[in-house]
Amino acid sequence: MCGIVGYVGDKNAFPVLIKGLYRLEYRGYDSAGVALLNEKGELNVYKKKGKVSELDAYCRDKDISGNIGIAHTRWATHGEPNDINAHPHLSQNKKLAIIHNGIIENYSSLKEGLKKRGHQFLSETDTEVLVHLIEDIQHHDKLSLENAVIAALNQVVGAYAIVIIDKENPDTLIVAKKSSPMVIGIGKNEYVIASDASPIIEYTRNVVYLDDETVAVIKKGEDIKIVNLKDRKEITPYIEELTLELEAIEKGGYEHFMLKEIFEQPKSVKDSMRGRINASEGKVFLGGIKDYEDTLAKAKRIIIVGCGTSYHAGLIGEYLLEDFTRIPVEVEYGSEFRYRNPIIYPDDVVIAISQSGETADTLAAIEIAKQKGATVLGICNVVGSSIARATHAGSYTHAGPEIGVASTKAFTAQVTVLTLMALHIAQLKKSLPVNRFRSLLYELEAIPQKIEQVLESDKYIQEIANIYKDAKNFLYLGRGFGYPIALEGALKLKEISYIHAEGYPAAEMKHGPIALIDENMPVVFLANKGPNYEKVLSNIQEVKARKGKIIAIVTAGDKHVKQFADHLIEIPETDEALSPLISVIPLQLLAYHIAVLRGCNVDQPRNLAKSVTVE
Numbered sequence: 001m002c003g004i005v006g007y008v009g010d011k012n013a014f015p016v017l018i019k020g021l022y023r024l025e026y027r028g029y030d031s032a033g034v035a036l037l038n039e040k041g042e043l044n045v046y047k048k049k050g051k052v053s054e055l056d057a058y059c060r061d062k063d064i065s066g067n068i069g070i071a072h073t074r075w076a077t078h079g080e081p082n083d084i085n086a087h088p089h090l091s092q093n094k095k096l097a098i099i100h101n102g103i104i105e106n107y108s109s110l111k112e113g114l115k116k117r118g119h120q121f122l123s124e125t126d127t128e129v130l131v132h133l134i135e136d137i138q139h140h141d142k143l144s145l146e147n148a149v150i151a152a153l154n155q156v157v158g159a160y161a162i163v164i165i166d167k168e169n170p171d172t173l174i175v176a177k178k179s180s181p182m183v184i185g186i187g188k189n190e191y192v193i194a195s196d197a198s199p200i201i202e203y204t205r206n207v208v209y210l211d212d213e214t215v216a217v218i219k220k221g222e223d224i225k226i227v228n229l230k231d232r233k234e235i236t237p238y239i240e241e242l243t244l245e246l247e248a249i250e251k252g253g254y255e256h257f258m259l260k261e262i263f264e265q266p267k268s269v270k271d272s273m274r275g276r277i278n279a280s281e282g283k284v285f286l287g288g289i290k291d292y293e294d295t296l297a298k299a300k301r302i303i304i305v306g307c308g309t310s311y312h313a314g315l316i317g318e319y320l321l322e323d324f325t326r327i328p329v330e331v332e333y334g335s336e337f338r339y340r341n342p343i344i345y346p347d348d349v350v351i352a353i354s355q356s357g358e359t360a361d362t363l364a365a366i367e368i369a370k371q372k373g374a375t376v377l378g379i380c381n382v383v384g385s386s387i388a389r390a391t392h393a394g395s396y397t398h399a400g401p402e403i404g405v406a407s408t409k410a411f412t413a414q415v416t417v418l419t420l421m422a423l424h425i426a427q428l429k430k431s432l433p434v435n436r437f438r439s440l441l442y443e444l445e446a447i448p449q450k451i452e453q454v455l456e457s458d459k460y461i462q463e464i465a466n467i468y469k470d471a472k473n474f475l476y477l478g479r480g481f482g483y484p485i486a487l488e489g490a491l492k493l494k495e496i497s498y499i500h501a502e503g504y505p506a507a508e509m510k511h512g513p514i515a516l517i518d519e520n521m522p523v524v525f526l527a528n529k530g531p532n533y534e535k536v537l538s539n540i541q542e543v544k545a546r547k548g549k550i551i552a553i554v555t556a557g558d559k560h561v562k563q564f565a566d567h568l569i570e571i572p573e574t575d576e577a578l579s580p581l582i583s584v585i586p587l588q589l590l591a592y593h594i595a596v597l598r599g600c601n602v603d604q605p606r607n608l609a610k611s612v613t614v615e
Contacts, residue, residue, distance in 0.1 A: 002087070002101040003027040003073040004182070005199050006163040006173050008220045009190020013069035014059070016192065020199030021052045021073045023249060026257075026403050027101075027195060028075030029604050031086035034059065035097035035165055036066040043167050045097060047086035051604075068171060068220070070163045072099035078107070079124030088165075089128040091135035092119050095167040096145075098134075100127040101195060102159035102180045110155065130156065134164070146217050146227070149174050153215070153229055159360060163193055171220040175210065176229070181358045181385065182210040184224060186239065191218045196382070197242050198249045198401060205242040209384035211235070240384060248400050258404035258496070258602045262588050263455055266448040268409040269581065271398035272416040277423075279441035282434070284424045288395040292349075295375050297428040299349045303342075303374075304331045305365040306353035309407040309491065310414060314353055315484035316580050317418035323577060324426040334361035338368055346373035351421075352394075354378075355402060355410040357385020366390050379417050381410055395421065404603045406495045408588050411488065412451075412581055419444060419578065443575045447582065450572040454585040457569060461586055464551060464567050465593035468522045474501035475516065475523045475548075476587075477509055479536055482526030485580050489524060489587030496602045497595040506532075506539040519547040524590075525565075526583055529555040530576035540564050551590075553583050 003024025007013040017034055025032075032055040033047035044063055048055040052073055072087035079085035088097040104110070107126035110133055115121075119132045130152065138148035145166050153160070153176055161180035163173055175182060175193055185192040185200035185207050192200045200207060210216060213229040226235040254260035277284050289296065302321055304314035311333055318329040332342070334352075338361055344350070350369040354362045357380035366387065369376050378387045378394030381402065388394065397413035423440060426432045432440075468474075474493055476486035487503035494501050504513055506525070517523065523543050527536045537560055543550055544564045552565040555573045562568055569586045571579075595602045 002075050002195070004099050004101055004161060004163060004193070004195045005071045006069070006099075006175070006193035007190070008068040008171060008173055008218060009187065010067060011190065012064075013066050014064040016199075016203070017069050017071035018052065018056055018059075019202075020192070020194055021055070021071050023198040024195055025052050025073050026405055026604065028073050030074045030076045030081035031083070032071070032073045033086045033088050034069060034071040035088040036064060036069040037165055037167065037170050038063060038066040041167060041170060043094065043097060043165070045088055045090065047083050047088070049082050049086065068165065068173065070097065070099050070165050070173070077103055078126045085123045085125050087127060089123060089125060089131050091131045093135060096131055096135055097165050098127060098131040099163050100130065101161040102178075104130055104156055104160065105158040106156065130160075130162070131164070145169060145174055146215065149176060150215055150227065150229055150232065153178075161195065173218045175216040175218060177210045177214060178212050179360060179363060179386065181356075183384075184208045184210060184216060184218065186224070189221060191220075191224075193218065197244050201242055201244050201246055201249070206239050207242055208237045208239055211389075212386070243383070244401065249403060256404065256592075256596075256602050258406060258408060258592055261402055261404050261409045262585070262592065264400070265409045265412050265585065266451045266455075268399040268413050269416050269451060270448040271400070272413045273420065273444065274398065276420055277441060277444060279438065279445050282438050282441065284420055284427055284441070286395050286420060286424050289377060289393050289421070289424075292375055292377065292393050293428055296349060296425050298347070299327055300347055301345070302327055302329045302349045302351060303344070303369070304329060304351045304353065305334045305337050305362055306331075307334045307359050307361055309411045309488060310353040310355065310359070310362070312484045312488040312491070313411055313414035313418060314351070315487070316415050316481065317351070317422070319481055319484075320419055320422040320577060321425070324422040325429055325431050327425070332365070334359065334365045338364040342368065344369055344372040344374050348374040350374045350376045352376060352378050352387055352391060353380070353414055354387050355381045355399075355407055355414070357382040357387040359387070363387060363390060379414055381413065405605055405608050406492055406591070406602070412584065415580055440575060440577065443578055447574070447578060450574060450582050451585055453572050454582055457586060458589055461569060461589045462593045464569075465590055465597055468549070469594050469597040471499060471520070471522050473516065473521060474499060475513060475521060476501060476503040477506040477523060477539060478503075478526030479506045479532035480530060481576055481580050482506070482528070482532070482536070482583065485526050485584050485587065486524070488584055489591070492588055492591035493594065495608060496591055496605045497598055497600055498606070499594065506536055509539060509542070514542065514546070517543055517546045517548040519549070522549045522551060524587065525550060525552045525561075527552045527554050527558075527561050528571060528579055528583055529558070529573065530579065537561060553586055
């Protein structure tokens with residue numbers, strides 16, 4: 001949701017903080033702010049509505065000295081985006097400043113109690129309530145800041161990642177976390193704290209991923225002290241080494257991160273298969289789930305949970321798992337699953353999918369499944385993330401950092417891992433004929449090269465985008481494996497171009513959406529060869545009869561759809577089960593180019609943040 005950066009060390013803090021905010025801006029870009037404690041003991045707070053660049057410009061003639069500070073880029077929850085609601089927020093005595101990612105659900109009742117004790121609030125945020133609560137407890141109970149933070153957080157209901165700076169402790173930051181990510185980088189006589197590793201990698205590779213319901217005291221020149229929030233027992237930090245490369249979080253010559261990430265998919269798909277597949281030997285191996293192979297082979301039902309693009313990957317996973325393993329599969333939105341009292345049996349397997357590994361609804365679904373005794377596996381992209389730690393086991397995708405808010409390479413990496421998982425279970429159960437199994441492995445190994453072939457159509461897709469950039473609505477239609485790709489294609493267009501778009505099973509068009517079709521309606525068909533090809537061709541003819549504009553994704557060399565479509569985008573032939581990995585690529589490019597032609601900020605679309613860490 002929001003981006004958090006903190007620094008204490010020998011360097012001037014401001015350049016570290018502002019650079020960190022630029023790297024975290026994909027997490028929220030409604031407003032930004034910084035708090036710096038200078039050598040005179042003055043706590044300077046600067047905040048601006050808008051992007052980080054506006055804060056950067058605002059601070060140029062300000063006192064930005066100091067070797068300790070905190071900074072924040074916001075995705076608004078409580079209170080509209082403006083200078084006042086921007087973080088950091090100050091306590092009433094102006095000695096404490098706080099930054100926060102998450103939602104304090106009981107902030108209203110806490111606020112009323114504080115008002116009765118004389119507190120006055122400047123903003124509409126839940127975050128300001130928390131820093132006032134900490135000050136109130138510290139003052140009335142005569143506690144240290146560390147103990148006041150612990151006492152306050154034990155009164156809080158909700159999710160949070162916070163960093164606090166204190167005028168009276170000029171070399172100390174207090175950090176705490178519950179259901180929101182927080183990473184602490186350990187450098188030489190310095191610490192860098194952030195929502196993810198991207199602001200840290202430039203300074204150190206040694207990091208601690210803070211666990212839920214823990215508080216860390218970070219003091220310059222001293223070891224980290226981590227305390228459990230409930231029993232106040234001290235915890236020994238577990239230091240890990242980052243494998244992230246600095247080049248991976250830079251644009252590398254591309255105009256936008258999204259375009260770079262689309263073009264990285266041959267590599268990210270290959271990396272997600274690396275060491276896990278050997279077609280010549282006819283083997284698939286997923287080390288992360290090795291201890292649960294017997295459970296998977298005997299599973300009577302698999303439930304997949306995800307949100308947004310991860311949900312669409314899960315739908316493809318449903319088709320793959322049922323086809324390859326003959327195990328029934330259900331796919332659920334995490335946000336619905338957690339609130340509808342789901343029926344879960346101890347012999348169920350739940351697969352949770354999330355790019356960030358921090359999606360709040362998916363995390364809540366995991367906890368429900370675990371409480372009911374199910375085996376829970378995770379598929380996520382971020383090492384050390386909350387989902388990676390909350391699940392019993394799982395498999396990482398190896399997409400690398402995805403900075404663009406609209407997911408592209410993370411989606412194909414998720415589908416790749418789901419394909420491997422389905423094949424692995426089929427291998428355990430011997431549920432696929434040997435020839436079909438071997439054929440799928442060889443085809444899967446060929447997918448990265450076939451994605452490269454599709455990317456060569458970029459200029460042609462840009463020409464199509466130029467024709468339809470002013471359309472008011474789009475319809476995306478597909479059958480079988482094409483249906484989830486229709487949903488994903490429509491979502492990409494909505495997210496970044498702000499054009500209304502809907503994805504439907506092609507056969508459902510006649511049950512309502514066909515009423516929308518006229519000469520102004522672009523209709524995108526997933527019409528590559530497969531068992532449903534003739535049926536999709538019939539649907540194309542129905543749209544053509546009503547003068548709809550047809551953009552068709554077809555298998556290279558197709559002659560039949562060509563007679564009816566206004567535009568053909570050819571993709572290489574592959575097994576239908578693997579076709580989503582190829583057919584989604586032109587839809588990503590189409591959405592990207594339409595959005596650019598419309599003047600939209602494709603990396604930071606309005607109202608969206610990369611990872612949804614709050615409800």
